Amino acid sequence: MARVIVIRNTYGGILYLKKAINYVSDSRAQYRGGYGVNPFKPTDAFYKMIQIRQKYGKVSGNPLVHIVVSYDKTVKDIETAGLFGKECAKYFADRFQVIFCSHESDNECPTFHTHIIVNSVSYIDGRMIITGHDEVKKFCDYVSEVTGQYTQFYFKNKAEYK
Amino acid sequence: MNKSKKTRSSRVQSEKKTNVTSVRLTDEQQMKIQELAKSNNMSVSSYLIYKALEDEKPSNNEKPCTPNYLVRTQNIINMVYYIAMKYEPDMAEALQEEEDQLWQESL
Numbered sequence: 370m371a372r373v374i375v376i377r378n379t380y381g382g383i384l385y386l387k388k389a390i391n392y393v394s395d396s397r398a399q400y401r402g403g404y405g406v407n408p409f410k411p412t413d414a415f416y417k418m419i420q421i422r423q424k425y426g427k428v429s430g431n432p433l434v435h436i437v438v439s440y441d442k443t444v445k446d447i448e449t450a451g452l453f454g455k456e457c458a459k460y461f462a463d464r465f466q467v468i469f470c471s472h473e474s475d476n477e478c479p480t481f482h483t484h485i486i487v488n489s490v491s492y493i494d495g496r497m498i499i500t501g502h503d504e505v506k507k508f509c510d511y512v513s514e515v516t517g518q519y520t521q522f523y524f525k526n527k528a529e530y531k
Numbered sequence: 532m533n534k535s536k537k538t539r540s541s542r543v544q545s546e547k548k549t550n551v552t553s554v555r556l557t558d559e560q561q562m563k564i565q566e567l568a569k570s571n572n573m574s575v576s577s578y579l580i581y582k583a584l585e586d587e588k589p590s591n592n593e594k595p596c597t598p599n600y601l602v603r604t605q606n607i608i609n610m611v612y613y614i615a616m617k618y619e620p621d622m623a624e625a626l627q628e629e630e631d632q633l634w635q636e637s638l
Binding site: 402404405406408410417426430492495 | 542543546572573574577598599601602605606608609612627630631634638
């Protein structure tokens with residue numbers, strides 16, 4: 370069974386967005402990618418997300434959604450996790466800028482997993498992303514199609530980036 | 532133990548939409564504006580504000596770059612980047628720099 374963890378942290382403002390982007394761009398990040406941003410330069414990714422928010426007058430407010438897709442033990446290599454991660458991140462790409470990477474198992478997650486950072490302001494119309502139960506359930510159904518794994522989710526309403 | 536005070540990332544005052552303005556329209560005007568808003572994937576309010584406050588059109592009548600176009604070009608550049616990195620890494624970096632410049636000029 371795959372797990373989708375939706376980290377919703379409304380503290381920290383835009384600096385939280387910068388830290389989150391840096392987190393998915395550090396030395397552990399593999400199979401990095403992005404939609405609507407340059408995934409290989411965190412500073413660039415950050416500023417392009419800010420530019421979109423500035424365009425719609427929504428620099429402040431909830432800065433991002435951080436989603437962790439944790440695959441089950443049938444995923445045995447980072448290449449597969451990377452391919453899955455790219456497809457999972459693509460779900461948001463037609464409306465939102467996204468940056469993502471995959472990690473091997475670590476202290477935070479015992480299996481291969483993908484981190485997806487979504488700019489909460491849509492580049493299409495400036496509307497904020499909605500991450501209610503129904504919306505996340507639809508994403509989980511999509512993840513199930515991509516991975517072939519039954520997928521459940523839960524919300525994690527705090528996060529600290531060091 | 533001291534705990535730093537956390538503040539929710541609520542909207543700053545300058546971005547809060549607290550003002551309301553009413554507009555009188557004919558049936559035809561309302562229908563037309565609704566169609567235009569829909570074709571631009573916007574609400575009527577967002578569309579009216581956008582059109583009222585958008586920058587002056589360039590004198591050469593070029594279509595201004597919307598965020599949607601910029602995101603699409605970034606995605607194209609990202610795909611090309613992967614290919615270029617294999618054969619011409621310098622070119623790959625130059626492509627991204629050109630894309631960055633486009634963003635700076637357009638938004």
